[in-house]
Amino acid sequence: MKRVQVNVFTGGGSGGCPVQVFICRDGMLPASAGMIEAAGVGDCQETAFVTNDGGRIKIESLNRDGRKAVPGNGSVAAFRALIEEGLALPGEDYDAYVNDFRTSVKTEKRFISMNMPQSRVLSMVKMKESIELIFRSLGAEYEPVSFMPACGCFRNMEPMVVEAGEPVLIVPVNGRERLNRLEPNMALVAEICKGLKCAGIYAFAFETKDIGTMAHCRGFYPLEGIDESASSPAGVAALSFYLNGFGLFPQGREAVFYQGETMGACSKLIAFIKGKGASMEILVGGEACTADSIS
Numbered sequence: 001m002k003r004v005q006v007n008v009f010t011g012g013g014s015g016g017c018p019v020q021v022f023i024c025r026d027g028m029l030p031a032s033a034g035m036i037e038a039a040g041v042g043d044c045q046e047t048a049f050v051t052n053d054g055g056r057i058k059i060e061s062l063n064r065d066g067r068k069a070v071p072g073n074g075s076v077a078a079f080r081a082l083i084e085e086g087l088a089l090p091g092e093d094y095d096a097y098v099n100d101f102r103t104s105v106k107t108e109k110r111f112i113s114m115n116m117p118q119s120r121v122l123s124m125v126k127m128k129e130s131i132e133l134i135f136r137s138l139g140a141e142y143e144p145v146s147f148m149p150a151c152g153c154f155r156n157m158e159p160m161v162v163e164a165g166e167p168v169l170i171v172p173v174n175g176r177e178r179l180n181r182l183e184p185n186m187a188l189v190a191e192i193c194k195g196l197k198c199a200g201i202y203a204f205a206f207e208t209k210d211i212g213t214m215a216h217c218r219g220f221y222p223l224e225g226i227d228e229s230a231s232s233p234a235g236v237a238a239l240s241f242y243l244n245g246f247g248l249f250p251q252g253r254e255a256v257f258y259q260g261e262t263m264g265a266c267s268k269l270i271a272f273i274k275g276k277g278a279s280m281e282i283l284v285g286g287e288a289c290t291a292d293s294i295s
Contacts, residue, residue, distance in 0.1 A: 001022050001023065001024050001025070001030070002022070002023045002025070002085070003020060003021070003022050003023075004020070004021045004022075004023065004081045004084065004085075004290055005018060005019070005020050005021070005044065005290065005291040006018075006019050006020075006021055006076075006077035006080045006081055006288050006289070006290050006291065007019075007288065007289055007290075007291055008073050008076045008077050008080070008231060008267075008286065008288045009073075009076070009230075009231040009233075009259075009267035009268055009269050009286035009287065009288070010267070010268070010286070010287050010288065010289055015230075015260065015264075015265045015266040015267060015268075016230065016231065016260075016265060016266075016267050016286075016287075016288070016289075017045050017046075017073050017229070017230035017231040017260065017265065017267055018043065018044045018045060018230075018291070019044050019045065019046045019047070019048055019073050019074055019076075019077035020038075020042055020044040020046075020047045020048070021047075021048045021049075021050060021074075021077050021078050021080075021081040022038065022047070022048070022049045022050070023050055023051075023081055023082070023085055023087070024049060024050065024051040025051075025087075026051075027051050027052075027053035027054075028051065029049050029051055029058065029060055030049060035047070035049055035060060035062060035066075036062065036066035039062040039063065039064060039065075039066050040064060040065070040066060044064075045063070045064065045073065045226060045229065045230065046061055046062065046063060046064075046069050046073045046074045046077070047061070047062050047064075047074070048060070048061040048062075048074035048075070048077050048078045048081075049061075050078035050079075050081065050082060052082060052087045052088065056097075057078075057079075057082070057088070057094055057095070057096040057097070057105075058096070058097045059074060059075055059078045059096060059097065059098045059099070060099060061073070061074025061075065061078070061098060061099060062074075063224050063225060063226065064225050064226070065224065065225040067224065068099045069099070070099075070117075070165035070166045070233075070234045071098040071099065071101055071103055071114065071116065071117065071165055071233070071234070072114075072116070072165070072231075072232070072233030072234050072284065073231055073233060074098070075096065075098045075103070075105065075114055076112045076114065076233070076285070076286065076288050077288060079094070079096075079105055079107055079112050079288075080110075080112060080288035080289070080290065081290065083107060083109075084290050088107060089107070090107050090108050090109045091107065091108060092107055093105070093106050093107075094107065096114075101117060101165075103115050103116075103117075106283075106285070110287045110288065110289065111285060111286065111287055112285055112286070112287075112288055113270070113272075113283045113284065113285025113286075114233075114283065114284065114285065115281055115282070115283055116164050116165055116233065116234065116237035116282045116283070116284055117163075117164055117165040117234075117237075118164075118280075119162060119163065119164040119237060119238060119240075119241035119280070119282060120162070120163050120241075121160055121161070121162050121163075121241075121242075121245070122160075122161040122162065122163055122167055122197075122198075123160065123161045123196065124158055124159070124160045124161075125158055125159040125160065125161075125169075125196075126158055128142075131158070131159060133192065134159055134169070134171060134192060134201070135171075136185075136188070137184060137185050137188035137189045137191075137192050137201075138171070138182045138183075138184050138185075138189070138201070138203065138220075139181075139182055139183035139184060139185065140173070140178060140181070140182055143174040143178070144156045144157075144174070145157045145172035145173065145174050145206075147246070147248065155246075157172040157246065159171045159172070160242055161196050161197070161198045162238035162239075162241055162242050163238065164234050164235075164237035164238040164241060164282065165234040165237065166198075166199045166234050167196075167197065167198040167199060167238075168198055168199055168200050168201070168202045168219070168232075168234065168235050168238050169192070169193065169196055169198045169200070169201045169202065170202050170204070170238060170239055170242045171201055171202065171203040171204070172203075172204060172205070173203050173204065173205045174205070175205055175207050176205045176207040176208065176216050177207075178205065179203060179204070179205040179216060179217075179218060180261070180262050182203060182218060184201075184220050184227075184228075186220070186222040186227055187222075189201055189220050189222050190222040190223055193222070193223050194223070199221055199223060199224060200219055200220050200221035200222070200223065200224065200226075200229075200232075200235075201219070201220045202217060202218075202219045202220075202232060202235035202238065202239060203217065203218050203219075203220075204216065204217045204218075204239055204257075208258075210256070212254075212255075212256050213255075213256045213257070213258065214243070214249065214255035214256060214257055214271075215239065215243075215257055215258075216257075216258045216259070216261065217232070217235065217236070217239065217257055217258065217259040218259065218262065219232040219235045219259065228260075228262075228263060229259070229260070230259065230260035230263055230265040230267050231259050231260060231267035231269060231286075232259060233269060233284040235259075236257050236259075236269045236271050236284050237271065237282045237284050239257070240255065240271045240273060240282050240284075241280075241282060244273055244280075249271075249273060250273070251273045251274055251275065251276060251280070252273070252274065253272070253273065254270060254271070254272045255270070255271050255272075256268060256269070256270055257269045257270075257271065267286070268286055268287070269284055269285075269286050270284070270285050270286055271283065271284050272285075
């Protein structure tokens, strides 16, 4: 078994989220206890175990606390490691099982994308007092974020719990500067997430100077032992679905999301929406590069 560290969703090879990948060449994944123990070692946000058994690619991805991670960081890292070892080819499409979820993965030399789990809105937060409490947990005062749709009437964007592999609370923030200044009270964030039955808070701001960038984001997941994540593919998929519901991210369009900037580990995630309604698919991808390997 070989260990490789992969930085996923890097911006031109720098930054991104560190993931340790164990390549199992014998076609067998380790026992659960061994995987959980390995996941708790080191500073990587996730640990992935991958095997390619005659074309059947299976990935087990765990958070630091040993719980199964949603498809995303570990999946992209695992495929980058397989390509590096010659166990997968760039320019090919693959079916993979990630923690028993079946997904389609598209590979290039450095860019890897995957179909995310089906998205849906679970709940909306409309009460002003509840929204103010959410912002208080983030160390900020509530300022409504509004936009003008085609009908010509301003509309406020409320926080919503959206599921795309795992439920997250999508929170619009008025301006990138305010987003960067957020200082969450993790105990209060955890309490709110428990009450709303979601994994974390995924905050975003539209303000950007880059053409083609949809939003800048920050993800807080204290219930998973992650105060702040450098990249959250499931969060980007949930946010893409949220924005599509407002008509701000239509089908057939590609959008760029940045995350991890305040951590000094800027991640660049690219999303694409195809199909509508029950047939809608959201793909999330980005660049990945190996940092080191230990046999």
